[in-house]
Amino acid sequence: MNTQRLTAGQTGQAAELLRRGGLLGIPTETVYGLGADGLNPQAVAHIFEAKGRPQDNPLILHIPTADWLERYCADIPPAAYALAERFWPGPLTMILKRKPIVPDAVTAGLDTVGMRCPAHPVCRAIIAAADRPVAAPSGNTSGRPSPTNMADMLEDMDGKIDGIVDGGPCTVGVESTIIDLTEQPPRLLRPGGVTLEELEQALGEVAVDPAVTRLMGAGEQPRAPGMKYRHYAPKAPVTVVRGTPADAARYIRRHLDDKDGVICFNEFVPLFEGHPVEPIGPKDDPAEQARRVFDALRYFDGTDVVHIWAQCPDPEGIGLAVSNRLNKAAGFHIVDAAKKN
Known part of the structure; x- marks a missing residue:
């Protein structure tokens, strides 16, 4: 066609x-x-x-x-x-x-x-x-x-x-x-x-x-698009790290392997030098994060990364939508940095 x-x-x-x-x-x-x-x-x-x-x-x-x-x-x-x-x-x-x-x-x-x-x-x-x-x-x-x-x-x-x-x-x-x-x-x-x-x-x-905020069960019928299935996912698996931006960035830096990539707020890009990094906007600008989150996820399909770490905004305002998309991309594989640091 x-x-x-x-x-x-x-x-x-x-x-x-x-x-x-x-x-x-x-x-x-x-x-x-x-x-x-x-x-x-x-x-x-x-x-x-x-x-x-x-x-x-x-x-x-x-x-x-x-x-x-x-x-x-x-x-x-x-x-x-x-x-x-x-x-x-x-x-x-x-x-x-x-x-x-x-x-x-x-x-x-x-x-x-x-x-x-x-x-x-x-x-x-x-x-x-x-x-x-x-x-x-x-x-x-x-x-x-x-x-x-x-x-x-x-x-x-x-x-x-x-x-x-x-x-x-x-x-x-x-x-x-x-x-x-x-x-x-x-x-x-x-x-x-x-x-x-x-x-x-x-x-x-x-x-x-x-x-x-969670995956639907196998027997549940979705009443709207985007509810049941794993969505928005790049080829490499994603782990979402939530918590304060600084705590999340530190956690990712400590656990980053050689072949890993990072989705992060603009302020933390220098922390991940030497790794494929896709910024999604300033930490206090969830509207910009919403505009860039899917581009960021797609970016890594053109790389050879084997795992992606993602900082996650607070679930307030449109930040709830950004965190929802990242969590679904990760299959709700989420780490709470505050509990791990």
């Missing part, structure tokens, strides 16, 4: 590709997505084939405006419109009851569906021109780090999909926050660009699903 490279100005051509049942790489503010017509089960099935994605992992439907919610969702609570007013377009996915028009291929057979209105104007223009909701997970091979630019997505998907639209680098860098509004209190299923603290300000009490 020849993967077409489309520019941000070719929204009509991109929309026609979706209407024909094709697979399209689409830019969003979070990560690049692998999109298909969300009402076409055959097109959606091709997403799973291209990614090597487990069939029980549900997808998110992307729409251009909040008024599309009623097309695909039933029993929409007032909280959904309140969140849409505050955070859409933006990096927030809401789990709602689905209507029968949404195929099982999107929802993994669940009676709910994840809905998002992305902030990237090119993405919304393509969806509106196609006049279809776009089902789209991240545009990487399943389990690998998500792509935050066109080149990263092509590394995984060139020749497997019909086209990709170059919308520039992603500004958020981690996937959307997912909040389940079918439960009371609402439940955070995946942290992302809209923080837990912001959701609590808007909704009051918000429960945090255990899968945010």
Whole structure:
């Protein structure tokens, strides 16, 4: 298959590709997505084939405006419109009851569906021109780090999909926050660009699903993408070290072997001279860390490192999303530096 490279100005051509049942790489503010017509089960099935994605992992439907919610969702609570007013377009996915028009291929057979209105104007223009909701997970091979630019997505998907639209680098860098509004209190299923603290300000009490901080069991069914399986992982195994930045850096330095690599905050790069190091931003700038964490994980696939150590931000604000992605990349292999130093 020849993967077409489309520019941000070719929204009509991109929309026609979706209407024909094709697979399209689409830019969003979070990560690049692998999109298909969300009402076409055959097109959606091709997403799973291209990614090597487990069939029980549900997808998110992307729409251009909040008024599309009623097309695909039933029993929409007032909280959904309140969140849409505050955070859409933006990096927030809401789990709602689905209507029968949404195929099982999107929802993994669940009676709910994840809905998002992305902030990237090119993405919304393509969806509106196609006049279809776009089902789209991240545009990487399943389990690998998500792509935050066109080149990263092509590394995984060139020749497997019909086209990709170059919308520039992603500004958020981690996937959307997912909040389940079918439960009371609402439940955070995946942290992302809209923080837990912001959701609590808007909704009051918000429960945090255990899968945010641990692996799901083999018999548990994920209610949203990114919950069950090992995700975001480079080829080399990862160990996350949490604690104060200084404690974590000292722990890594003491345990670093010759063939190891390091993901660290900018301030600690000199400590690991002689090793492959990928900085993810200043220790007090979790938003920059979010933009760079997937690039850092992908970087090591081009090296011969046998193990990767990663400093981890505090789980506050968007730092919760960064730590979640690193922990999943590590298969929740986590060391607490404060207890080890």
